[in-house]
Amino acid sequence: MKILLVCASGMSTGLLVNKMRKEGEKRNILNLNIFACSVDEIEKYISHYDVVLVAPQIRYKEKYIYALASSKDKGYAFIDGVHYGRVDGNKILDQAFGLMRT
Amino acid sequence: MERVIQFLERHLLPVVGVIAQQRHLQALRDGVVSTVPLLLIGSFFLICAFPPIAYLAMLVDPYVSALLTVVNATFGIMGLVASFSIAYALAASYAIDSLSSGLLSVSSFILASPFTKEGYIDSGLMGSKGLFVAMIIGLLVVEVQRFMIKKDIIIKMPEGVPLSVGRSFAVLLPGVVILVSIFIINVMLARIGGGSIPEVINRVVTAPLLHLGSTLPAVLIAVFAIQLLWFFGIHGQALVGTGVMAPIWLAFTQQNAVAKIAGEAVPNIICQQFIDAFILIGGSGTTLALAVLLFTTVKSNQLKALGKMSILPGFFNINEPITFGMPIVMNPIMMIPFIMAPLLCVITTFVFMASGIVDKPYVLAPWTTPAFVSGFLVTGDWKGAALQVLNFFIAGIIYYPFLKIWDENKVKEEQEQMNAQLSQGNKTTF
Numbered sequence: 151m152k153i154l155l156v157c158a159s160g161m162s163t164g165l166l167v168n169k170m171r172k173e174g175e176k177r178n179i180l181n182l183n184i185f186a187c188s189v190d191e192i193e194k195y196i197s198h199y200d201v202v203l204v205a206p207q208i209r210y211k212e213k214y215i216y217a218l219a220s221s222k223d224k225g226y227a228f229i230d231g232v233h234y235g236r237v238d239g240n241k242i243l244d245q246a247f248g249l250m251r252t
Numbered sequence: 253m254e255r256v257i258q259f260l261e262r263h264l265l266p267v268v269g270v271i272a273q274q275r276h277l278q279a280l281r282d283g284v285v286s287t288v289p290l291l292l293i294g295s296f297f298l299i300c301a302f303p304p305i306a307y308l309a310m311l312v313d314p315y316v317s318a319l320l321t322v323v324n325a326t327f328g329i330m331g332l333v334a335s336f337s338i339a340y341a342l343a344a345s346y347a348i349d350s351l352s353s354g355l356l357s358v359s360s361f362i363l364a365s366p367f368t369k370e371g372y373i374d375s376g377l378m379g380s381k382g383l384f385v386a387m388i389i390g391l392l393v394v395e396v397q398r399f400m401i402k403k404d405i406i407i408k409m410p411e412g413v414p415l416s417v418g419r420s421f422a423v424l425l426p427g428v429v430i431l432v433s434i435f436i437i438n439v440m441l442a443r444i445g446g447g448s449i450p451e452v453i454n455r456v457v458t459a460p461l462l463h464l465g466s467t468l469p470a471v472l473i474a475v476f477a478i479q480l481l482w483f484f485g486i487h488g489q490a491l492v493g494t495g496v497m498a499p500i501w502l503a504f505t506q507q508n509a510v511a512k513i514a515g516e517a518v519p520n521i522i523c524q525q526f527i528d529a530f531i532l533i534g535g536s537g538t539t540l541a542l543a544v545l546l547f548t549t550v551k552s553n554q555l556k557a558l559g560k561m562s563i564l565p566g567f568f569n570i571n572e573p574i575t576f577g578m579p580i581v582m583n584p585i586m587m588i589p590f591i592m593a594p595l596l597c598v599i600t601t602f603v604f605m606a607s608g609i610v611d612k613p614y615v616l617a618p619w620t621t622p623a624f625v626s627g628f629l630v631t632g633d634w635k636g637a638a639l640q641v642l643n644f645f646i647a648g649i650i651y652y653p654f655l656k657i658w659d660e661n662k663v664k665e666e667q668e669q670m671n672a673q674l675s676q677g678n679k680t681t682f
Binding site: 157158159161162165190205206208209210211212213214232236237 | 265273282486487557561565570572573574576578581620
């Protein structure tokens with residue numbers, strides 16, 4: 151499972167990466183690969199990941215991300231603001247797995 | 253209040269989205285921001301050349317001019333670099349061969365900038381003076397190229413010719429058209445005694461724009477817009493700060509560095525560091541003080557947890573846990589201090605620098621540099637750090653009463669939840 155997290159500069163999603171990794175360890179998920187990048191770099195990385203989770207503060211870029219994700223056939227979703235604010239690795243990991251299944 | 257919010261969300265946000273995704277604005281932003289790593293490296297050498305401690309300054313004195321060569325090669329060619337990267341970014345967005353567009357743009361930029369009498373490239377036009385020239389030329393070069401490709405006015409190679417060879421021929425005709433046009437404009441301007449392309453652009457575009465950008469109301473409006481967007485949960489700093497204001501603020505940054513090198517008085521109060529170091533203390537909304545208050549004074553369990561989580565990122569000016577976790581986003585109570593605090597800090601910072609009490613910034617530091625360090629670093633003046641402390645306390649005083657209201661709300665909410673759980677628990681036991 152490879153998850154790409156995207157925000158304005160890759161800083162605040164960077165906080166989330168560790169939380170999600172820890173959560174993954176708790177659940178004994180192997181091969182969990184999580185990476186945070188800025189929205190400007192998303193084209194460089196998107197091919198290497200299964201799903202894309204986007205921070206709520208850049209939802210003004212939705213059109214662009216939608217077009218990119220669908221052209222690469224990747225699932226994407228915006229992270230819920232409350233989950234994002236609490237840096238809730240648990241809920242956001244669930245969201246990523248939800249995207250995998252669909 | 254709710255209606256106002258709904259109205260703004262329905263009518264303001266789509267406009268914001270369109271502006272943010274506008275191709276040319278995005279290319280300008282990406283192109284100009286791509287110079288920042290160079291400016292940061294240059295800043296390091298700028299500090300070394302002018303250390304803010306007298307004893308160190310005496311030690312480096314013999315090496316100053318050697319150290320400044322690096323500053324010249326970074327700050328000094330900001331415009332030249334941007335002429336490449338702006339065209340590169342715009343061409344990439346059109347899926348035109350971006351390398352050749354970038355190179356063509358550099359060539360056009362140099363052609364448009366008159367050489368010195370001795371026949372050398374005029375280094376004075378390669379920095380921020382050339383920035384807006386680079387912006388206009390960079391965009392035009394790519395647009396001409398795109399137009400000609402669209403109308404099929406390019407040299408096509410027969411099949412079997414390697415792709416890269418074909419591409420280099422495709423740029424030939426547009427390149428000739430662009431360079432010849434600039435050449436003709438140069439000659440015409442010289443004939444009518446109108447000076448040069450950079451002079452015209454500086455007079456018509458740059459000077460009014462920079463004059464406007466250097467005023468207190470302009471910064472207040474920009475910061476207000478940033479805060480308002482954040483209230484809607486949108487990254488205002490990325491959109492307005494980097495997206496719209498960066499070329500202006502970074503041009504001021506460059507001017508300040510160049511003045512410092514030349515031994516002149518640092519001219520601009522407003523610049524990138526003004527915002528990064530003195531307004532965004534803890535992130536958009538000057539929230540470091542709020543993070544500290546959350547860490548030390550609240551009673552609600554939820555806010556206590558938030559305080560623990562947000563204080564460390566806050567020192568590095570990252571505050572998404574607060575904006576989304578408290579939340580400030582869509583929270584009319586917290587919106588008031590969230591907008592007031594940075595606006596007041598703009599005013600205090602402006603006043604202290606305009607009156608000469610605190611030195612104006614000339615070094616660029618990464619925006620993640622912790623407060624209280626960054627103030628000293630960018631100004632080379634210990635009073636810069638003191639001003640940050642002052643702004644920190646001003647923000648704290650503004651946030652405190654609103655935080656108390658929100659904290660009481662949260663405590664009540666938590667108690668109600670507890671009671672509900674208790675009564676449910678009682679029901680099941682009986």
